[in-house]
Amino acid sequence: MSSQTATPGQERQRSRQACVPCRQRKRKCDGKLPCSTCTGYGYICDFKEVAQQNPLKRRSDSEGSSPQAAKAPRVSSEPHDSPAVPPTQQHGVLEPSKQRYVGRQSSVAFPLFVGLDVQAKNPPRLHSFAYNAGIRREPGYTVKFQMVEYIPWDIAKSLIDVYISTIHPVFKFLDEGQLYQQGEEHWHGQPQGCNFEAVLSGVIALGSLFKGALGQEREMRVVRHAKDILEDYHVGRAPSIEQVSAWILRTIYVRATSRPHVSWLCSCTMMHLVEATGLQHEPEAMILPPTKATLDSTEGRPDTVKRIAQVAECLHVLIAYDYGRSLMNISIHSQEPVRLSISDADFTPQLCQLVQAMPVGNASRGSVVEPQQLVLALERVTSIHVDHDFLLLVRTDLAFCLYRRLRIMDFRFQQEQLDQVIGVGVDALGAAHRLSDRNEPWWNILGTVFQFVCVLLAMDTPASLVKLPESMTVLETITDRLNTHLATEALVTARQLIRASMDKKRKGLTCLERALGEDSTEAATNNVAYAAPPIDGIFNPFSQPPQSPLLDLDSLLDMEFMH
Template identity: 50%
Template sequence: MSGAYRPPDDKGSTLPSVPTRQRSRQACLPCRRRKRKCDGQLPCNICKGYDYECEYDETSQTIPQKRKNQPIQSSSQSKARPTNKVQSGDGSRQDAGASILPGVLEPSKARYVGRYSSIAFPLYVGLEVQATNLPRLHSFAYHTGIREEPPCAVQSEVTDHLSWNDARSLIDVYSTTIHPVFCFIDTDLFYKRCEDHWHGRSQGIVFEAMVCGTIALASLFKELIDHESEMWLILHAKKILEDSDISRFPSFEQLAAWILRTLYLRCTGRPHVTWIASCTIMHLVEAIGLHNAPESTIQTGGSDAPISETSYTMNRVAQVANCLHILIAFEYGRTILPINRRVLEHIDHTNRGTDLTPQLCRLVTTLPTNQHVGDTTLLSQDLFLALEKIAEIAIDHDFLVLLRTDLVLGIYRRLRVLDSKFQHGHYENIISAGLVALPAARRLVSKNEPWWNVVGAVFQFVCTLLVIDTPASCEALANTMDTLEFVVRNLDTHLAREALLTARQLVHASLHKKRKGIEMLERAVGTEAPEAAPSQTANQLAQDMASLSPLLAAQLPFDLDLLWNTDFQLPL
């Protein structure tokens, strides 16, 4: 995260005029089918907004070139020339830019609203009537105003509860353990601002929430402070983030603090609460306007950039937020918020030392988030394709290895619900992904890095092996249970012991089921003894098979696994 948030001078802040829209000489094919107004660009605004595949009729004489960024006119230019209009299909008249620009951003408050919002409408009215003083982006008449808003109820206190030496040590832990995977903070600048904050140069109350989240997460991995102090940090950050006076102005610091809180909840909290927090970070991404391209957003404050973050940092924060939300929702089986996934489309693969976030993003982008409502065949195809792609991603961190296993098992659960037809190779991919995770879980526990999936990935793999129920899955079960016992023995927590007990119960239930099946088979062949001697069983099998064709008897013993992918067809 870069420097402190400093609002610019609001004097002279006006909304720029909307670029002139010329009537399109040709509409793209998706807009023709949906009878939408097309701006004739490639991609057009409609397709870009709805993630359609924008294409034009190849027989046309002119096919538009890719859209180039167009500078937004200044407010003085907008006053000198009236805003152009276009006639809509229903006879109404609309702003020319209404079909081009998706929303309005007020940089001084880092607040984004859609162009159809009641908050933005007075601005467009001011442009329409060519007002000298344009209305500001404000919630005019949002309610009756019969009650005053409560003041901020939180004070800056972290420096009184934690010494700088302890804070500095925990920041170092965060930088070496959590930051490489979720790299969205400028750690050098963050460290400097923390030092200033502890030495009397306050960095603001929202920054303090960010500090609390960082230190509390680091405390999970190396307990340099007691649990009571850690809990105070979490509750203090919660009070700051949920204060109505503070949350009025969304900022990058606020988004970063919510990401840190969501990570902490994923490591320590309940699934529903964690999912709610992940939804909050996505709402903040939209509130700040990170889900849209900067060139497609009207800014009310001229050319001065109110936020000192670079475009790389802004996109990275949005990427981490989006990835975290998708991971939590995908695992929990909850809705993935349909925020524009543009932030995940352009992932920087540049080698930046220990930065592993691009690997995290590549894992997440393999997941099909489109639901294909009513078409389970297409959804199954997308899931099978994702299962194959995810195995090809190079991983350089044990936590990401476990995370890949989580995603593979999540894909398997969805395919199983869809009653998809698995091939033998699909089971091999699933079992291979789980087996690779076992040593990774052992290493993380041995290093005292309790990532949230060191128990969960191994436990879910046990459940998956029992359901797959093939010779290969049964063979992998012993090593998986040994790893689960190793992890639980080292952690020695209630949730870990509960998972191990449940896994043992499921394995015993599966064993009981198989024994019942064996008893039924024994009764079917007339074997009354609980166990037949190996020599007697082999002799009986040889005698029975000798009565069959000599060719089949000569092939004994044969491997039944050879018949796994064999198609049998009965004669008509």
């Protein structure tokens, strides 16, 4: 049913019937589904009870209105207005002035809805009324460090350049033009706020990590500054989209420099802020309470906001899946990757495609996932084309995650599935070598190659073992270039596993020779006489044959070697 526009000399057209929310609140209804009133105020439009009422009563209800109703804010009705609507479809409330998102069932939102139900002239604002006893005042902003006094603008700008050229193409969620503009204003007497300083500190720290311009001590001071801002009590009171961006940068840095548990904790905090700011929801799915404030700097750019949420989820899934920790399973995973209308390189949609191929709902409980789901995911992941060396490593990491879960389930691998894993592993060798040559210390430049060695040993097939020499050569090259404790530790451990595999096969061969009645003394003597060649600058623990019992490769494959 459609309403007609009134013209001079014509009588105004009225709706023949009103929807349930309009009748209950005695508001005008145009009879459409949804009607303009429900659309404007966020009500759930429904005509299902109209047919059961008296036509005269329907007309009386549909024509009624009150002055307070005309001033009602755009807030959805309570669930009892439309009991047939499932809870999963109920909208939350977004407070634009604080960029704070709360569920409509929360205690914070309830006074507002009560005020609307009783048609209060000034309904309560969205506020945590009586949340505690209030016997202590809340602390103010405590961060005293000033970035502009610590690093000159020319150095800061050069590190932003490094970030934009290396990390930004893969995790593209910042507006580079705005970043440069705000940064210059921030350094020249126009402060852009503590949230922006946290974002810029993260950018500068990552630029220094990839270029080494600041040195470790100054770089760590910048990292601590961003952490101090993000964990400050006063800043944490008002979540913002800029804080989500700053936590993404911090999570990337921590993943590249720290331990698995710390990385996972950072990613969880990042995802909680995504939820707190409502980034996982479409704009039309949120209710706005009465306010004169506007959204932050991302208002009017829904693609940018959605991209921030998708990048955060990708980072969280990568860390949680690799470490075997639980995931925050939110609605972002099923959304189409955002493709921004930009001319320069943008590999973020490819990253999203890789992550979205993973069954995130059960990522931390591989034992209860159907093997066929993991097999299909493995096929999807290995078939996705990517154009960046880091994403080649990410694709391999995800394939290894699926392989490990299938292996724990005692899955009978077909040669096709093993070839898929080996294929992406070989691609990763070249990518890791190229990243090493460019001095780009992505977090998986070492770990993916090491894990590939472990996977090849675990497969223990002619097709896998033939790839071991090449894999070890790349691992040795990267170790020499990095010259770090973790690189040396990985190389030594890989050689230990290969040595254990050799000893296991030799013992099996000895048993076979004895079964044939052949003398194995000469073979045993040759085994003892064998000594691995020394490694320049690295202690070689294999100069003598190991005296320990046979190692269990299955348990070693699943060990966490990060200390």
